[in-house]
Amino acid sequence: MAELIIEKLTKRFGDNLVVDNINFTVPSEKFVTILGPSGCGKTTVLRCIVGVERPDGGKMKLGDQVLFSKNENLFTPTEKRGMGMVYQSYALWPHMTVFENVAYPLQIRKMGKDEIRKKVLDILKLVKLNGLEDRLVPNLSGGQQQRVSLARALVYNPTLLLLDEPLSNLDVVLRDEMRTELKDLQRRLKLTTIYVTHDRTEALSLSDHIIIMDKGVIKATGTPIDLLRDPPNSYAGIILGDMSLIKGNVSNNSEKTVEIKIGNHKIVCRKQRDWNENEEVGILIRGTEVVIHNNKRPVDNLLPAKIKSATYAGQIVEYKMIVNDQVIKVPKSIEEFIIPEEGSNETIHSLHESGEDVYIEIPDSACHVVKE
Ligand SMILES: Nc1ncnc2c1ncn2[C@@H]1O[C@H](COP(=O)(O)OP(=O)(O)OP(=O)(O)O)[C@@H](O)[C@H]1O
Ligand SMILES: [Mg+2]
Numbered sequence: 001m002a003e004l005i006i007e008k009l010t011k012r013f014g015d016n017l018v019v020d021n022i023n024f025t026v027p028s029e030k031f032v033t034i035l036g037p038s039g040c041g042k043t044t045v046l047r048c049i050v051g052v053e054r055p056d057g058g059k060m061k062l063g064d065q066v067l068f069s070k071n072e073n074l075f076t077p078t079e080k081r082g083m084g085m086v087y088q089s090y091a092l093w094p095h096m097t098v099f100e101n102v103a104y105p106l107q108i109r110k111m112g113k114d115e116i117r118k119k120v121l122d123i124l125k126l127v128k129l130n131g132l133e134d135r136l137v138p139n140l141s142g143g144q145q146q147r148v149s150l151a152r153a154l155v156y157n158p159t160l161l162l163l164d165e166p167l168s169n170l171d172v173v174l175r176d177e178m179r180t181e182l183k184d185l186q187r188r189l190k191l192t193t194i195y196v197t198h199d200r201t202e203a204l205s206l207s208d209h210i211i212i213m214d215k216g217v218i219k220a221t222g223t224p225i226d227l228l229r230d231p232p233n234s235y236a237g238i239i240l241g242d243m244s245l246i247k248g249n250v251s252n253n254s255e256k257t258v259e260i261k262i263g264n265h266k267i268v269c270r271k272q273r274d275w276n277e278n279e280e281v282g283i284l285i286r287g288t289e290v291v292i293h294n295n296k297r298p299v300d301n302l303l304p305a306k307i308k309s310a311t312y313a314g315q316i317v318e319y320k321m322i323v324n325d326q327v328i329k330v331p332k333s334i335e336e337f338i339i340p341e342e343g344s345n346e347t348i349h350s351l352h353e354s355g356e357d358v359y360i361e362i363p364d365s366a367c368h369v370v371k372e
Helices: 042-050 098-107 113-126 142-154 172-189 200-206 224-229 234-241
Strands: 004-013 016-026 031-035 057-062 065-069 083-086 160-164 193-197 209-214 217-222 244-253 257-262 265-270 280-285 291-293 302-313 316-323 326-333 338-340 347-349 357-361 367-370
Touching: 004 042, 016 042, 016 057, 016 209, 016 217, 031 042, 031 200, 042 083, 042 160, 042 193, 083 142, 098 113, 098 142, 113 142, 142 160, 142 172, 172 200, 193 200, 200 224, 200 234, 209 224, 209 234, 217 224, 217 234, 224 234, 234 244, 234 280, 234 367, 244 326, 257 280, 265 302, 265 367, 316 357
Parallel strands: 031 193, 031 209, 083 160, 160 193
Antiparallel strands: 004 016, 004 057, 057 065, 209 217, 244 257, 244 280, 257 265, 280 367, 291 357, 302 316, 302 357, 316 326, 338 347
């Protein structure tokens, strides 16, 4: 397996600059995810790497092999790149059986019939499709089709595995199951992998490294835990950490803390770097740490808030709160809200409703100050 190096990759469609001068590396045997919203250029990056799209600029190398170089005018055709790709729509051939679909890449590589048969049956066993060799692809479930697509990408021991939202057509239960299987397979076969998704849970659960993209550029890269703990900008905090952003102005700097004015209120956050007096900053807030109070209390970082909405999702109720005209998401376990009142045997169900006025306490550990 080999390391993939992407330098200054650029791709336009007409006047539309879809991939804008991006750089990243995929270390050998690692699982790297590109996370970003629809239309940000994820598939285009994969298509450039696999060689079905010709970039407008930059350089790409896989180990010693130059895949593309604008300056040296080099372009390695797809079939010489030895990569396996699972396309967003699976791209299977409906008139062929499972066996024929998976055998196809070996046939075009002119492999002998017996060897093809052995390899295809082995790989079908690996993805747990043995017994279904003769089934036509349209007569398979979505999850089975996804596995055929994966088997076809794996069958010739690819130097790099590219997966374009391979689980997005599956139901929640199957998606969870396939996610675990995919990760196991990647580890066992030590496959260098690039996985594309717009789903933060997939990115967080699968990846050694995450690349966060927006509108053709890379906004952040890092390990899941580093990006969660210390997002370099608001975009990364929101898309990966599901954090909320409120804006304010720096009103005081001390050695370890920074005080930020939000309308007529102030909150004190831990300081990770120096800020200028009056500078506009963003405060990324981890809603899980926010405490909701019914009444004003003598605690630090208390702000008045209005409940905008309360939405149930499994065991969680997610509140959207308005704080100084800005919205903060606060997820709470539904059980946290059954609080016995002091000195009474009665239980009070203090779930909040939209329109209610409350106070929220934002501990300094819940805040992360960013420039943009
Ligand atoms: N062949 C093409 N010709 C013209 N424009 C294209 C072509 N392929 C993609 N685009 C445009 O490039 C942009 C990026 O598309 P791309 O498919 O890379 O996005 P994506 O991040 O994979 O989105 P999704 O999550 O919806 O799959 C989009 O605006 C898309 O319309
Ligand atoms: Mg796509």
